[in-house]
Amino acid sequence: xxxxxxxxxxxxxxxxxxxxLMALDKxxxxxxxxxxxxxxxxxxxxxxxxxxxSARPFRYVDLGSLAAVSRGYAVGQRGRAHVSGVAxxxxxxxxxxxxxxxxxxxxxxxxxxxxxxxxxxxxxxxITQRQVFARRALRExxxxxx
Numbered sequence: 838x839x840x841x842x843x844x845x846x847x848x849x850x851x852x853x854x855x856x857x858l859m860a861l862d863k864x865x866x867x868x869x870x871x872x873x874x875x876x877x878x879x880x881x882x883x884x885x886x887x888x889x890x891s892a893r894p895f896r897y898v899d900l901g902s903l904a905a906v907s908r909g910y911a912v913g914q915r916g917r918a919h920v921s922g923v924a925x926x927x928x929x930x931x932x933x934x935x936x937x938x939x940x941x942x943x944x945x946x947x948x949x950x951x952x953x954x955x956x957x958x959x960x961x962x963x964i965t966q967r968q969v970f971a972r973r974a975l976r977e978x979x980x981x982x983x
Contacts, residue, residue, distance in 0.1 A: 842894035844878050853878045864897055873897055903929045908954065
């Protein structure tokens with residue numbers, strides 16, 4: 838949705854749109870855009886509650902991009918600097934832990950990632966309808982053979 842420079846809807850200065858839903862200057866649909874626009878809008882709301890009704894434009898600062906490609910391998914770029922492989926994965930891990938709020942969240946995420954990394958298991962598996970039907974068919978077959 839196209840927004841004004843201050844992340845408000847055109848004609849509705851009381852409505853803000855941030856993150857993936859906003860269209861402004863062809864900004865990418867990334868978490869960093871959502872976090873920065875959220876901080877901008879929060880500061881705007883606080884200023885409005887304090888009586889300052891001036892509209893300040895949102896300015897996105899590109900902090901770079903990181904992507905985990907596989908277990909122990911990631912790629913990253915900030916300006917002309919590039920990182921990849923295990924070093925990229927360690928940077929990815931550090932950045933993601935840094936942006937989590939609270940020591941408990943950081944500790945539990947790190948513990949979970951460590952168990953997943955060394956245990957080769959994934960707790961976030963999805964149960965599909967196909968799996969449900971297959972298991973039901975196996976149970977029925979086993980019941981008939983008894």
